[in-house]
Amino acid sequence: MKILIIGGTRFLGRHLVNSARARRHEVTLFNRGQTNPDLFGKVKSIRGDREKDLDQLSGQWDAVIDTCGYLPRVVRMSAEALKDKAGKYVFISSISVYADFKRSGFGKVIPLGSSKMRRWRK
Amino acid sequence: MKHFHDHLDSGGALTSSFMTLWKEGDSLEGGFEQEAVRPEDGATVRRTGWSHFNPETNMEDTRDTWEIIKDGVMIQSEVHAQSPATRSYTQDDAIALFEQAGFKEIQIFSEFTFEPVKPEDTLFTVLGIKP
Numbered sequence: 001m002k003i004l005i006i007g008g009t010r011f012l013g014r015h016l017v018n019s020a021r022a023r024r025h026e027v028t029l030f031n032r033g034q035t036n037p038d039l040f041g042k043v044k045s046i047r048g049d050r051e052k053d054l055d056q057l058s059g060q061w062d063a064v065i066d067t068c069g070y071l072p073r074v075v076r077m078s079a080e081a082l083k084d085k086a087g088k089y090v091f092i093s094s095i096s097v098y099a100d101f102k103r104s105g106f107g108k109v110i111p112l113g114s115s116k117m118r119r120w121r122k
Numbered sequence: 123m124k125h126f127h128d129h130l131d132s133g134g135a136l137t138s139s140f141m142t143l144w145k146e147g148d149s150l151e152g153g154f155e156q157e158a159v160r161p162e163d164g165a166t167v168r169r170t171g172w173s174h175f176n177p178e179t180n181m182e183d184t185r186d187t188w189e190i191i192k193d194g195v196m197i198q199s200e201v202h203a204q205s206p207a208t209r210s211y212t213q214d215d216a217i218a219l220f221e222q223a224g225f226k227e228i229q230i231f232s233e234f235t236f237e238p239v240k241p242e243d244t245l246f247t248v249l250g251i252k253p
Binding site (some may be wrong): 018095 | 249
């Protein structure tokens with residue numbers, strides 16, 4: 001498979017890159033090159049900021065794995081930009097998106113929660 | 123974990139990071155304060171974090187207060203609270219999760235590196251293979 005990994009040099013991304021390469025998948029990285037830029041010297045890398053350089057992503061991939069999205073707006077931008085360029089878009093999120101994970105062993109369909117936020121302006 | 127295991131093809135890998143949030147003797151409450159200057163207008167952005175760990179549930183509640191202070195006056199504030207926010211795992215807990223789900227060739231790494239985990243690591247990454 002041709003896999004585009006957004007991020008890929010820190011957190012879990014580096015393990016995804018290793019695992020994909022071990023299975024002979026063709027991996028491309030898209031990141032700013034600010035964190036461990038030489039970690040995967042032989043892997044094709046596209047340098048760019050996901051907030052403003054998505055037009056650098058000219059190619060076709062079987063799957064995109066997004067390992068570094070912190071804001072819904074930003075993930076929406078990349079998902080939109082890649083919708084005709086990738087078979088699947090996999091976003092690595094956090095268990096904190098679930099409304100309640102006090103109990104373990106829940107099923108595949110789980111209610112989502114939201115951060116309880118109070119906002120005021122003086 | 124079992125859903126991940128069932129979903130994967132044979133030879134597929136699952137990786138996940140974990141944190142140990144508390145150990146016997148630690149305080150149940152924690153906190154921190156961070157400040158940074160916003161370049162556009164020199165305002166101070168302050169984040170005040172609070173957490174409380176419940177040893178019975180093994181989970182932590184968190185509250186983050188964000189404030190923008192300009193010329194000594196707080197002009198905007200937001201409070202983000204999560205209850206629970208995070209579940210705590212020891213290294214043994216995390217390995218057991220992978221084993222119970224049927225993963226083999228389990229590796230455990232220090233923090234977000236390729237270095238082997240150290241016993242004192244409270245942040246670690248586990249990787250397992252579906253046979």
